[in-house]
Each structure stands twice: as structure tokens, then as C-alpha cells.
Amino acid sequence: MNEFVETLLDLPWQSGDPKPAYDVVIIGAGGHGLATAYYLATRHGITNVCVLDASFIGSGNSGRNTTIIRSNYGIPESVRFYQHSLEMYQRLEDETGCWIMHSTKGQIWMAHSVMTARTEQTRALMNSACGAKTDYIGPDEIKRLCPQLDITGGGRYPVHGASYHHEGATARHDRVVWAYAQGALRAGVHVFQHTPVSGLTRGADGRVTGVITPKGTISAGTVISAVGGRVSTVAGWADVRLPIRTHPLQAFVTNAYAQHFAPIVSSNDLVFYVSQTPRGQMLIGAEYDAFASYRQATTFSYLQSCAKKAVTMLPFLGKLRILRSWTGICDISTDFSPILGPTTTDGFWISTGWGTWGFKAIPAAGEQLAQLLATGSAPLIEPFGLSRFANEVAMADPSSAGTR
Amino acid sequence: MLWVNCPNCGKRPFEEFRYGNVFPTTPESITDPDARNVDFAWMQDNIEGEILERWFHESGCRRWHTARRNTTTDAWLPVDD
Numbered sequence: 149m150n151e152f153v154e155t156l157l158d159l160p161w162q163s164g165d166p167k168p169a170y171d172v173v174i175i176g177a178g179g180h181g182l183a184t185a186y187y188l189a190t191r192h193g194i195t196n197v198c199v200l201d202a203s204f205i206g207s208g209n210s211g212r213n214t215t216i217i218r219s220n221y222g223i224p225e226s227v228r229f230y231q232h233s234l235e236m237y238q239r240l241e242d243e244t245g246c247w248i249m250h251s252t253k254g255q256i257w258m259a260h261s262v263m264t265a266r267t268e269q270t271r272a273l274m275n276s277a278c279g280a281k282t283d284y285i286g287p288d289e290i291k292r293l294c295p296q297l298d299i300t301g302g303g304r305y306p307v308h309g310a311s312y313h314h315e316g317a318t319a320r321h322d323r324v325v326w327a328y329a330q331g332a333l334r335a336g337v338h339v340f341q342h343t344p345v346s347g348l349t350r351g352a353d354g355r356v357t358g359v360i361t362p363k364g365t366i367s368a369g370t371v372i373s374a375v376g377g378r379v380s381t382v383a384g385w386a387d388v389r390l391p392i393r394t395h396p397l398q399a400f401v402t403n404a405y406a407q408h409f410a411p412i413v414s415s416n417d418l419v420f421y422v423s424q425t426p427r428g429q430m431l432i433g434a435e436y437d438a439f440a441s442y443r444q445a446t447t448f449s450y451l452q453s454c455a456k457k458a459v460t461m462l463p464f465l466g467k468l469r470i471l472r473s474w475t476g477i478c479d480i481s482t483d484f485s486p487i488l489g490p491t492t493t494d495g496f497w498i499s500t501g502w503g504t505w506g507f508k509a510i511p512a513a514g515e516q517l518a519q520l521l522a523t524g525s526a527p528l529i530e531p532f533g534l535s536r537f538a539n540e541v542a543m544a545d546p547s548s549a550g551t552r
Numbered sequence: 553m554l555w556v557n558c559p560n561c562g563k564r565p566f567e568e569f570r571y572g573n574v575f576p577t578t579p580e581s582i583t584d585p586d587a588r589n590v591d592f593a594w595m596q597d598n599i600e601g602e603i604l605e606r607w608f609h610e611s612g613c614r615r616w617h618t619a620r621r622n623t624t625t626d627a628w629l630p631v632d633d
Binding site for chain 1: 553554565566567570571574579581582587590591593594595596597598599600603605623624625626
């Protein structure tokens with residue numbers, strides 16, 4: 149066990165009962181919940197905060213993602229938001245003093261047809277204009293960046309070109325959660341694990357006034373739901389209708405590949421992405437399952453189709469074996485953009501719609517939501533409020549689902 | 553493996569099917585016509601439990617059918633119609 153984990157275990161985790169009232173109660177102690185608590189306490193001095201989790205911290209989607217950090221999205225509002233998050237990740241080790249194993253790798257987003265090559269060219273130009281450094285590169289440059297790639301795509305998916313996102317990175321998901329948990333605890337935030345919330349208490353005017361847990365009812369000035377897939381159930385207690393459908397997203401790692409695999413490789417047409425973990429394992433993922441489900445189960449047909457796509461482009465993967473697979477249940481919004489901020493019910497805030505793009509947004513979403521709660525203004529997330537649907541302004545982002 | 557009960561072909565692997573989505577509903581409690589339109593266009597029930605939904609047997613009888621499924625277990629249940 150390393151030093152960081154030992155320090156973490158020495159922290160005074162709350163084992164007793166929570167206080168009867170807090171200024172802010174956050175449901176869900178994953179990356180988003182803990183980051184929000186961390187920034188509320190460190191940036192805005194709101195330390196009377198409690199974070200509750202049904203299981204251990206980071207046990208939901210924070211522990212079930214593919215740890216990719218990138219900002220090459222499809223609409224300017226998203227690019228600016230995710231670029232801010234990407235830059236915060238680059239500074240996170242300095243800020244929290246915890247090693248999160250951040251590694252800038254560069255992301256190659258391949259196009260296998262003239263049509264998608266145009267999409268990637270557009271993406272490169274639009275992203276660069278919004279501050280996310282992205283270039284369109286040809287097959288020779290792609291081969292130089294990733295020698296393992298079969299540039300002919302087995303004859304079926306030739307690589308026409310790619311948009312190269314220079315600052316694409318990965319970080320260790322657990323460590324990000326721990327870094328925020330540690331920072332929040334040191335700042336005086338209370339974190340209670342294994343404390344499932346079973347309902348919300350409501351005032352006479354309908355306002356959400358607290359949460360119901362096995363450790364008793366906890367009153368709250370504001371309740372924030374930072375819940376992953378089960379967010380519709382939680383919002384239902386507050387009579388809030390959400391444009392969210394919960395889909396499973398599967399991913400897997402192979403056994404270790406002895407060579408260095410430098411970049412993150414993804415494909416626009418085939419829809420899959422490959423990167424190498426610090427342990428040498430090849431991490432492979434693709435798009436979310438077509439049907440809505442809360443079951444965190446891996447299907448053989450997914451492993452088969454995803455492996456087939458990955459082996460087509462990276463033939464060396466055929467010699468590796470699937471070591472481990474996992475499934476997260478993603479809260480996917482109707483317009484493929486996150487939903488952050490107050491809801492139609494007073495005292496109830498949400499951070500949801502994180503679908504397949506939540507990990508990369510943890511720092512910025514936490515910071516901006518904390519800022520919105522403390523000061524009433526957060527320009528970066530202003531376009532992503534729940535009220536946008538009633539105003540018929542969809543933030544339709546075609547670049548956020550899976551890798552599409 | 554997941555199995556779908558097709559009313560024409562019996563129990564078949566779900567890879568043969570295409571998902572046709574749930575039946576959209578709007579709660580009666582929303583009475584304002586504009587708000588009902590917004591709800592119909594964007595909002596989802598996203599039920600954690602039993603739902604009614606459509607499936608298309610793409611690689612089989614090529615017919616649509618209505619299925620009842622528990623979203624927490626992915627168990628297909630009898631449809632009473």
C-alpha cells in the first residue's frame with residue numbers, strides 16, 4: 149500500500165452520527181459531489197457541508213469510467229467548459245497536494261471516410277477557435293504518433309485523417325475522488341459513507357428541507373443531488389421531472405501490453421476508444437448500450453463487437469486477453485449536455501446529465517456549481533441549467549455521446 | 553446473456569433485436585399545455601423498476617412487440633394486454 153492511501157486511511161472519517169442540520173447536504177460522494185463540497189469549503193468558506201453516499205466514496209460512476217480528460221466537444225459552450233476543466237486537472241496535483249497520476253497523452257480522433265474527415269476538420273477549427281488546441285493531421289503524422297495503428301484499417305476502414313487534441317489526458321479515477329475527499333475533509337466537510345438517502349423532507353410550501361437516512365433526518369438549507377444513474381428516482385422525491393435516461397456503459401481492460409502506447413486513439417466511424425493505463429493494460433471502451441437499464445452487467449455481445457472494432461485498427465490487441473470489465477449506469481440527457489444548478493423545486497439542486505462525459509468535468513463542474521450556490525453567478529455553466537428545456541434552448545452536443 | 557421473449561419466435565438472444573424505446577407519458581399533475589409540450593418533448597420517466605417498451609425483432613420475424621421488463625434486473629416479464 150502506498151503512502152497516499154495510508155494517509156487517507158488515517159483521516160478522521162466520520163463514523164458517528166451526522167449533525168441534525170447542515171447548510172448544504174450533497175447526495176452522492178463521487179467525484180462530482182466531493183468536488184462541489186471541496187470548492188464550497190475552500191473557495192467560498194461554506195464548511196457546514198455534509199456529503200452522503202450509499203456505499204463507499206467513488207463507488208458509483210466515478211469508479212466505472214475510462215478516465216479520459218479532453219475538451220474537443222461539438223458546441224462552443226461545451227468546449228469552453230471542458231477546456232476549463234482540463235486546465236484545472238493539469239493544476240489539480242499542485243492544488244490538492246495529491247498525486248492523481250495525471251498524464252497528458254494527446255488524443256487522435258480518426259476519420260475513415262471523406263464525410264467524417266470533414267467532421268474532424270470542422271472540429272479541429274471550431275475547437276481551436278474556442279481555446280482547445282486541436283489540429284487536423286494526415287495519415288503520415290498519425291502513423292508517427294501511433295506506430296501500432298493499422299493505417300489501412302484492415303482494408304475496410306482506411307484512416308483518411310484525424311483531429312489531434314494535443315492536451316488529451318488521463319488520470320487515475322480513484323485518486324481524483326480521494327484527492328477531493330481528503331481536501332474536503334481537511335476543510336471541515338463531513339463525509340458519511342454507507343448512508344443511503346431514502347427520501348427527502350418537504351416543507352409546507354413544497355421546499356426541500358432535508359434528507360431521510362438510516363442515521364436520522366438531516367435538515368439542509370440546500371440539498372444537491374450529485375447522484376449518477378439513479379438521479380431520476382432522487383429527483384422524483386422532489387417532484388422534479390428530468391430529461392434523463394439511464395443507459396449502461398461498458399468498458400474493459402486487457403492484460404498488460406509490454407510496449408509503450410502513447411496516445412488516446414478513438415474512431416469517429418467505428419465508435420471506440422483505446423488508451424493505455426499506467427499498469428500497461430489496454431483500456432477499451434465504446435458507446436453506451438442502446439436500451440435503458442439500471443443493471444450494472446457486462447454483456448458478451450458488447451465485448452465481442454468492441455474488441456472486433458479495436459483489433460481492426462490495432463492488430464496487436466488480438467494477442468491480448470480481456471482481463472476485467474465493468475459497467476456504469478449513465479445519466480444521459482436528451483440533448484447530450486449536462487444539467488447543473490437549481491431545479492423547479494426550491495432548495496433542491498442537481499448536477500446530472502453526466503452520461504459518458506462526467507469524469508473529465510469533475511473539477512470544473514464542482515467549482516462552478518459551488519460558485520453558483522455561493523455567489524449566484526457562474527457564467528461557464530449558465531447555459532446548462534434545467535430551465536433551458538422549458539425555454540426550448542437545447543444544448544445539443546453531437547460530440548459527447550460515447551465518442552461521437 | 554440477455555434473452556428477449558418474442559411473441560412470435562419465443563426466447564431469443566437480445567442481440568437479434570432493436571430497441572424501440574418506452575411509451576412516453578406525461579404526468580396528469582402537469583396541467584399547463586405549454587408545460588405538457590415541454591414534458592412530452594424532453595422529459596423521461598426513466599423508471600427504476602418495471603416498464604413497458606417496444607422491441608423490434610430485426611434478425612427474426614421482423615415484427616414489433618411490446619415487452620414488460622424490470623430495468624434493475626433486465627428480467628423480461630409477462631405482458632398482460
